[in-house]
């Protein structure tokens with residue numbers, strides 16, 4: 001039997017990333033010679049960023065904005081992760097034209113967090129708790145909706161520390177949200193710990209805010225990882241979703257390897273009769289998965 005390679009049909013960009021890249025490419029083709037500045041990387045994938053930079057997309061940080069405005073470079077893209085309200089104010093004050101690519105799923109989450117916060121304020125207080133990665137762009141955008149007055153928990157251990165140091169009180173009412181790309185299993189664990197801790201568990205409202213595209217991908221990817229001898233997981237090193245999905249594959253198939261591009265592949269990972277599965281995160285382009293798969297198929301073992 002020879003080595004076979006299959007690409008996971010459910011891997012590749014999610015709808016939010018496809019939409020953002022489409023908007024960037026449209027803007028650049030409609031404004032030849034005018035660069036578009038993306039506030040943070042439009043996608044956590046170095047290969048795709050390089051492709052888009054050849055078309056005129058430049059990744060910048062908030063600190064760069066005054067200098068860009070002074071130089072008359074005033075086209076700004078807000079990526080699918082979204083931004084806090086102060087970013088929009090800053091961009092408007094500096095005269096930027098904003099191409100807003102915030103994913104509709106994230107926009108709804110931002111709106112729901114604002115509404116929950118106002119509800120708590122109007123009815124005697126409580127805490128907005130967000131399960132997400134501290135400092136992640138989407139989480140910064142979410143926390144910004146409530147002026148920073150939210151508790152961000154990264155995992156069960158951090159949550160337990162907040163319960164014991166009084167950051168979250170037993171008599172509190174809690175509105176719980178998740179960053180869109182977190183693991184559904186871990187979110188359920190966080191909700192379970194909170195519910196068991198509160199004096200009145202009915203004071204906990206758990207919002208179902210994990211992106212459905214991500215949630216579906218978890219179950220499909222589990223099947224994919226189990227049905228292959230070797231799993232090659234392709235994603236950028238800074239992709240939060242990539243880290244979660246790689247961890248999921250690795251927990252199911254010990255022969256799972258993480259790479260950013262075909263240059264990271266190692267011959268010794270493969271045996272001649274292996275069934276190899278190639279998959280990736282919501283930020284991994286299909287063309288990169290295809291390139292990796294064809295490289296593996298061409299290996300002489």
Ligand code: SF4
Pocket residue numbers: 014015016017080081103104105106180181211212213214282
């Ligand atoms: S993962 Fe879901 S919420 Fe996040 S950008 Fe993609 S489609 Fe939108």
